[in-house]
Amino acid sequence: KAGVTQTPRYLIKTRGQQVTLSCSPISGHRSVSWYQQTPGQGLQFLFEYFSETQRNKGNFPGRFSGRQFSNSRSEMNVSTLELGDSALYLCASSYQGGGNNEQFFGPGTRLTVL
Amino acid sequence: KQEVTQIPAALSVPEGENLVLNCSFTDSAIYNLQWFRQDPGKGLTSLLLIQSSQREQTSGRLNASLDKSSGRSTLYIAASQPGDSATYLCAVRRPGYGGSQGNLIFGKGTKLSVKP
Numbered sequence: 001k002a003g004v005t006q007t008p009r010y011l012i013k014t015r016g017q018q019v020t021l022s023c024s025p026i027s028g029h030r031s032v033s034w035y036q037q038t039p040g041q042g043l044q045f046l047f048e049y050f051s052e053t054q055r056n057k058g059n060f061p062g063r064f065s066g067r068q069f070s071n072s073r074s075e076m077n078v079s080t081l082e083l084g085d086s087a088l089y090l091c092a093s094s095y096q097g098g099g100n101n102e103q104f105f106g107p108g109t110r111l112t113v114l
Numbered sequence: 115k116q117e118v119t120q121i122p123a124a125l126s127v128p129e130g131e132n133l134v135l136n137c138s139f140t141d142s143a144i145y146n147l148q149w150f151r152q153d154p155g156k157g158l159t160s161l162l163l164i165q166s167s168q169r170e171q172t173s174g175r176l177n178a179s180l181d182k183s184s185g186r187s188t189l190y191i192a193a194s195q196p197g198d199s200a201t202y203l204c205a206v207r208r209p210g211y212g213g214s215q216g217n218l219i220f221g222k223g224t225k226l227s228v229k230p
Binding site for chain 2: 004006033035042043044045048056058088090092101102103104105106107108110
């Protein structure tokens with residue numbers, strides 16, 4: 001069974017640009033969550049999608065947005081990039097069938113903003 | 115507000131030693147607690163998941179315990195090996211709203227180095 005995949009693995013952008021990251025969950029998983037990891041703040045929750053609906057959102061500015069498609073694949077978008085957006089962006093999927101809500105993470109996308 | 119703390123921040127041990135990593139959380143209202151391993155520049159690998167009604171989980175040389183009332187969890191690694199060197203992260207899943215199961219709240223991790 002394939003794991004969570006994220007593309008691209010590495011990105012370099014300049015301030016003011018926008019970027020789109022993609023995540024494909026484990027087959028059969030319907031929940032996708034996004035996290036940002038930085039050396040200073042650690043891992044912080046961005047948002048969660050289930051059945052194409054955003055169900056939970058972390059404390060990030062509106063420049064960060066996302067969506068989920070009918071096949072459960074998800075994208076996140078960051079507009080007007082700032083230097084502080086440089087981070088490892090991790091996607092996690094879970095079955096969301098109730099009970100065992102173990103989350104499985106992808107390898108991440110390393111975003112560098114110059 | 116839920117906060118997760120991991121002590122120590124870094125740990126260096128000789129190969130073969132048994133060791134314990136600590137995790138504490140401030141709010142006992144959690145769905146579950148999950149331990150992860152992260153290698154440098156990589157994603158997170160799930161090690162153990164303990165539901166809020168459970169006291170411990172075991173997988174191979176790993177054993178994790180959960181004491182919700184005191185807000186503590188420990189990860190025990192038996193007979194450590196150089197390949198165990200990584201950062202170990204503890205995360206609690208808090209209750210959500212509007213049908214959500216809630217998000218994970220992470221500690222800053224313990225960086226483990228096992229010397230041959």
